[in-house]
Amino acid sequence: MLEIKNLHVSVDGKEILKGLNLSVGAGEMHAIMGPNGSGKSTLSYVIAGREGYDITGGRIVFQGEDLTGMEPEVRAAKGLFLAFQYPVEIPGVPNTTFLKEALNAIRRYRGEDELDAMQFVKMMREKTKELGISDDMLKRAVNAGFSGGEKKRNEILQMAVLKPTLAVLDETDSGLDIDALKIVAEGVNKLRSPDRSMLLITHYQRLLDYIVPDKVHVLAHGKIQRSGGKELAMELEEKGYAEFGEAAA
Amino acid sequence: MVASTNTMEQVNDLAEEKYKYGFVTDIESDTAPKGLSEDTVRFISAKKNEPEWLLDWRLKAYRYWLKMEDPEWAKVKFPEIDYQDAYYYSAPKTSGDGPKSLDEIDPELLATYEKLGIPLREQEMLSGVAVDAVFDSVSVATTFKAKLEEVGVIFCPISEALEKCPDLVKKYLGTVVPYTDNKHATLNSAVFTDGSFVYIPPGVRCPMELSTYFRINAKNTGQFERTLIIADKGSYVSYLEGCTAPMRDENQLHAAVVELIALDDAEIKYSTVQNWYPGDENGVGGIYNFVTKRGACRGRNSKISWTQVETGSAITWKYPSCILQGDNSVGEFYSIAITNNCQQADTGTKMIHLGKNTTSRIISKGISAGRADQTYRGLVRMSPKAENARNFTQCDSLLIGDQCGAHTVPYIESKNKSAIVEHEATTSTISEDQLFYLRQRGIPPEAAVALVVNGFCREVLQQLPMEFAVEAQKLVGISLEGSVG
Numbered sequence: 081m082l083e084i085k086n087l088h089v090s091v092d093g094k095e096i097l098k099g100l101n102l103s104v105g106a107g108e109m110h111a112i113m114g115p116n117g118s119g120k121s122t123l124s125y126v127i128a129g130r131e132g133y134d135i136t137g138g139r140i141v142f143q144g145e146d147l148t149g150m151e152p153e154v155r156a157a158k159g160l161f162l163a164f165q166y167p168v169e170i171p172g173v174p175n176t177t178f179l180k181e182a183l184n185a186i187r188r189y190r191g192e193d194e195l196d197a198m199q200f201v202k203m204m205r206e207k208t209k210e211l212g213i214s215d216d217m218l219k220r221a222v223n224a225g226f227s228g229g230e231k232k233r234n235e236i237l238q239m240a241v242l243k244p245t246l247a248v249l250d251e252t253d254s255g256l257d258i259d260a261l262k263i264v265a266e267g268v269n270k271l272r273s274p275d276r277s278m279l280l281i282t283h284y285q286r287l288l289d290y291i292v293p294d295k296v297h298v299l300a301h302g303k304i305q306r307s308g309g310k311e312l313a314m315e316l317e318e319k320g321y322a323e324f325g326e327a328a329a
Numbered sequence: 330m331v332a333s334t335n336t337m338e339q340v341n342d343l344a345e346e347k348y349k350y351g352f353v354t355d356i357e358s359d360t361a362p363k364g365l366s367e368d369t370v371r372f373i374s375a376k377k378n379e380p381e382w383l384l385d386w387r388l389k390a391y392r393y394w395l396k397m398e399d400p401e402w403a404k405v406k407f408p409e410i411d412y413q414d415a416y417y418y419s420a421p422k423t424s425g426d427g428p429k430s431l432d433e434i435d436p437e438l439l440a441t442y443e444k445l446g447i448p449l450r451e452q453e454m455l456s457g458v459a460v461d462a463v464f465d466s467v468s469v470a471t472t473f474k475a476k477l478e479e480v481g482v483i484f485c486p487i488s489e490a491l492e493k494c495p496d497l498v499k500k501y502l503g504t505v506v507p508y509t510d511n512k513h514a515t516l517n518s519a520v521f522t523d524g525s526f527v528y529i530p531p532g533v534r535c536p537m538e539l540s541t542y543f544r545i546n547a548k549n550t551g552q553f554e555r556t557l558i559i560a561d562k563g564s565y566v567s568y569l570e571g572c573t574a575p576m577r578d579e580n581q582l583h584a585a586v587v588e589l590i591a592l593d594d595a596e597i598k599y600s601t602v603q604n605w606y607p608g609d610e611n612g613v614g615g616i617y618n619f620v621t622k623r624g625a626c627r628g629r630n631s632k633i634s635w636t637q638v639e640t641g642s643a644i645t646w647k648y649p650s651c652i653l654q655g656d657n658s659v660g661e662f663y664s665i666a667i668t669n670n671c672q673q674a675d676t677g678t679k680m681i682h683l684g685k686n687t688t689s690r691i692i693s694k695g696i697s698a699g700r701a702d703q704t705y706r707g708l709v710r711m712s713p714k715a716e717n718a719r720n721f722t723q724c725d726s727l728l729i730g731d732q733c734g735a736h737t738v739p740y741i742e743s744k745n746k747s748a749i750v751e752h753e754a755t756t757s758t759i760s761e762d763q764l765f766y767l768r769q770r771g772i773p774p775e776a777a778v779a780l781v782v783n784g785f786c787r788e789v790l791q792q793l794p795m796e797f798a799v800e801a802q803k804l805v806g807i808s809l810e811g812s813v814g
Contacts, residue, residue: 172784
């Protein structure tokens with residue numbers, strides 16, 4: 081599904097990722113854990129194709145295709161989704177308008193028929209019901225005035241609508257109290273499926289109490305330092321990142 | 330750094346799309362001699378079989394105009410206008426005395442409307458909108474007259490109103506915008522060729538939206554439309570004005586005048602979607618749109634609401650205003666102005682509070698892209714007798730790219746201690762974060778920009794009648810395709 085080979089990435093001329101290797105199979109849930117400044121967000125942005133994150137070596141292969149140089153909207157159309165650490169506010173644009181525009185842009189790209197207003201509304205009702213999200217959120221402007229928890233739930237809702245084959249969840253737990261965290265985790269778990277891979281990027285182990293990954297990787301100094309099972313996260317919780325030359329957070 | 334440079338490139342790419350409505354229709358013109366003189370004024374008046382008083386009024390305006398200076402306070406730049414290098418009257422030739430129905434309309438003219446996506450037939454059949462279409466200077470088709478006549482509404486070209494109800498025209502013409510008002514309005518008074526006249530009798534709620542589409546067509550012909558709308562006591566009317574113009578090389582002067590009069594308890598809602606040719610990427614060939622629009626709330630509890638979506642013209646100089654004379658009267662101004670490439674706009678409103686408990690609301694959304702320059706200029710005046718008058722003003726500017734400009738110039742004069750004036754202003758840009766977020770969701774850059782801008786304008790778009798809102802939303806997208814996204 082996702083193969084990252086010897087990836088080097090620079091931002092403003094400074095090398096952040098220094099030979100990162102990662103392989104995620106179909107339907108797998110991988111967690112990337114690491115201290116602040118280790119390159120976690122850089123990894124999520126470079127996968128999504130954000131401008132300014134330059135690949136200076138290695139490559140990212142998604143579903144057999146090299147992503148280098150591919151526009152972000154094309155990556156999205158090919159099934160890549162990034163749940164943002166800080167979801168962006170778009171004042172005046174109702175959530176439904178935004179989601180319909182996004183879904184139909186993706187469908188157009190794939191040569192599928194666009195959904196008309198009726199079909200879309202019906203589909204949205206199903207999704208909000210499934211995730212226990214109030215319809216009120218659909219009418220409000222995208223993320224504008226949303227609480228931290230609402231913003232993260234909105235990301236999950238978007239994932240449910242756009243049905244990606246690979247979802248990168250960047251610090252989805254940040255800024256959430258424990259109740260909000262549980263709700264968001266529940267949403268993520270509902271969206272797990274054999275044909276959807278997920279990459280969970282997090283600083284803390286606590287998210288993994290609710291979302292159980294197949295594999296855990298430790299990212300530090302721009303490289304995967306260690307990989308293991310769920311127990312690796314427990315170990316990190318106990319010992320911190322000191323072992324990787326970082327102060328405990 | 331890298332990221333913002335990239336946004337700029339996208340914006341520039343998107344700015345290249347051509348004006349979609351640029352085409353010229355070939356129609357024989359019956360044109361006045363070139364240039365401006367008393368003879369030109371007399372020619373126009375004679376062409377239209379006007380009464381003596383109107384010719385006198387035109388001539389007074391012309392003589393006054395000769396002594397006037399161009400208004401210079403607006404923040405726009407353009408070469409001096411050579412008024413002698415233009416034609417002031419041009420009418421499409423028709424067989425007989427004019428068309429009795431759409432069947433008699435020049436097929437080429439109908440095709441022109443088709444290209445603009447506003448086929449008259451379809452409008453007549455489907456939308457229930459009465460259309461008084463202006464092609465160059467003479468109205469060629471008026472529909473739905475019968476239905477309007479049933480309730481006593483008069484909706485016709487102003488030249489026809491002069492025959493039908495000369496007293497009404499004489500009573501109100503020039504009472505809101507006097508011929509001495511400003512150089513552009515004075516010129517219009519001298520040489521106006523046609524325009525719409527609307528009269529809504531007391532207590533009548535006009536059963537349909539009234540709509541006029543303006544087009545500039547004959548080469549080198551300035552357009553001087555004159556619109557007069559009177560809403561008698563307790564009546565209501567919603568009027569839609571929209572325009573697109575064909576592509577051409579020389580700058581064209583468009584100096585329209587619109588006068589609105591609302592008597593006791595009457596309400597006028599006036600909506601405009603303006604899409605005149607803005608010129609090419611370097612600003613060559615666009616329309617000069619120097620318009621004087623003013624409404625008088627003469628009666629108690631009367632209301633006038635202006636909504637405008639301004640996307641076209643090389644230069645826009647326009648301040649739809651309200652004179653709030655009647656006690657408790659209400660004035661509103663909702664505006665979206667989009668400037669791109671080399672477009673310049675100096676637009677805003679004037680709210681003149683004269684009566685007690687008068688209220689006004691100004692919501693202005695300005696979007697500037699490319700090398701365009703835009704100014705909101707608004708006056709709120711609370712006169713000594715305007716007890717408890719209130720105004721709320723909100724001016725938001727959105728900048729796209731780093732070569733455009735946005736300016737907000739509010740003038741506030743309050744001579745009454747009980748009056749309250751509020752002014753809020755913001756300036757923002759489309760952030761790289763927003764663009765990336767939308768693109769990550771699969772939305773291509775141009776559509777992403779259009780989405781953000783439509784969101785920015787939402788408050789104003791919501792004020793438009795349904796038929797117009799959809800069109801306006803598309804137009805916002807198109808202007809930004811043709812200019813930004």
